[in-house]
Amino acid sequence: MISKHYFIYTFGCAMNEYDTERIAASLEAKGYIPSDNVEDSDFIVLNTCSVREKPQAKILSYLGQIKILKEKRPDMIVGVSGCVAQQEGDKFLKNNKVVNFVMGTDAVSHIDNVIDRALNGERFADTQVDSNDFSISSFQRKEKIAANVTIMKGCNNFCSYCIVPYVRGREVSRTPEEILNEIKSLIDKGVKEVCLLGQNVNSYGRNLSTNVDFPDLLSMVNKLEGLERIRFVTSHPKDFSDKMIYAMAENEKVCRYLHLPLQSGSDKILKVMNRKYTYADYVEKINKAREVMPDIEFSSDFIIGFPNETDEDFNDTLKAVKEIGYDRIFAFNYSKRPGTKAYNMEDNVPANIKSERLNTLFALQDSLYDEKLPALQGVQTDVLITDINDDKEFPYYGLNMYNRKVAFSSDKNLQCGDTAKVLIKNAKRNCMYGVEV
Ligand code: SF4
Helix, strand or coil: CCCCEEEEEECCCHHHHHHHHHHHHHHHHCCCEECCCHHHCCEEEEEECCCCHHHHHHHHHHHHHHHHHHHHCCCCEEEEEHHHHHHHHHHHHHHCCCCCEEECHHHHHHHHHHHHHHHCCCCEEECCCCCCCCCCCCCCCCCCCEEEEECEECCCCCCCCCCHHHHHCCCEECCHHHHHHHHHHHHHCCCCEEEEECCCHHHCCCCCCCCCCHHHHHHHHHCCCCCCEEEEECCCHHHCCHHHHHHHHHCCCECCEEECCCECCCHHHHHHCCCCCCHHHHHHHHHHHHHHCCCCEEEEEEEECCCCCCHHHHHHHHHHHHHHCCCEEEEEECCCCCCCHHHHCCCCCCHHHHHHHHHHHHHHHHHHHHHHHHHHCCCEEEEEEEEECCCCCCCEEEECCCCCEEEEECCCCCCCCCEEEEEEEEECCCCEEEEEC
C-alpha cells in the first residue's frame, strides 16, 4: 500500500499550534504520515492567522504555489483553517478554487468529520461557532518535554485593532477538570512543562459555574506530581490582579516570566486602542509584581505607527521600554485589519516612518539588553533540557525559569526532560552558554 502524507503550515500564535496538533492527530489516526515537504503531500492544511496583514498575504502567495502542484496532482486535498478561514468562510472557498475545504476555528472540535467530508470529495466551508461550550476531547500528542494546553477560547476585550473577538467569539473556558486531565495525561507521556493558552488567561473561568479563576487554576496545576514548570500566555494588563501576582509567587512551578503586552507607552494611543488601562496603571502592576518577586522578568508586545501616533507618542513608548527594562519585546508595524474598529481610522503614519520607529525601538531594546548581559554571566540557573543536538561544544539546550534560552555542556549523559544546574559563562542576546555544575 502506498503511504499518504500530510503537511500542515501553521501561521500565527500558540493557539494555532495547538489546533495544528489536533488536526495532525486526526490525520494520523486515519493513516496519514507527516511530511516536511508540501510537494510530496496528499493532504495539506494551511492553519491561518489574520491578526496582521503580512501573514494573510503570505497565505495567498502560498496557495498560488499549491495551485501549481495541484495542477499536476488534482487529487491533492487542500484545506484552510484558523482565523482567516473563520472570517472569510464561503467567500474564501469561492475565490480560491484550489481549496477543497475551509474550516473555522471551532470546526477543529469535529475535525474527524471535516476530514471525512473532504476525503469523500465534498467541497465546503464549515464556520459554525459553538459559542457556549468549549470542550476539547483527548487527542494523541507527540512525545515532548514541553506542551501547550488551551484553557479558553475567544476574547471579550475588543481592542480596536484586533480581529480576534470577531473570529474567535466571546470568552469561553474549559472546565478545570478537563484541563487537569489533559495535563495529567501529558505528564504520563513525559511532559515536564506546560504552557496554558488563552487570548486573555487572566479572565479564565468567568463563564464557569465553578468559581475557579486563573490564579486558582495555577494552584491546581502546580499540585500535579511530575510536572516541573508552568508558563502561560497571554495576560491582559487590565485583568492582571494582585491575586495573580501572589499565585505566581506562591506556586513554585510557575516560571518567573510574564508576558504583559503594553502595546504603546502613550495614554492617548492606549485609549484609541481601547486597551482600558493607562501607562501609570500598567507600571503600578509591574512594580507590584517586582516587589513580590524581585527576580521576575517581563516581555511585551508593541504596535508601532497606530493611526495618529505622533513622534511624542512614540517617544512615550521608548520611555516606557527604558523605564520598565523588558527582557524581550515583540513589535510590529500597524496594519489595518478589515472588520476591526480601527479599520475605519485613517492609517496616516507613513510606512517609512513606521519602519524607522520600529528600528529605533529594536535598537533601544538591544542596547538595554546588552547592558544586562554581563550580570547574567557567572550565575547558576536551572535549565529544563528540551533538545540534545550534535553540537560538539554545547549539545544540551533548554529554557530556564526566566524563559531564556541556554545551551550548555556536561560530562554526564543527560536526557531530554532532565533539569540541570548550569553556570553561565557567556551571555549573548539570543542565547546563554554555560556548563553544567
Ligand atoms: S485582548 Fe485585545 S489584542 Fe488580545 S485578543 Fe483580545 S481584543 Fe485582541
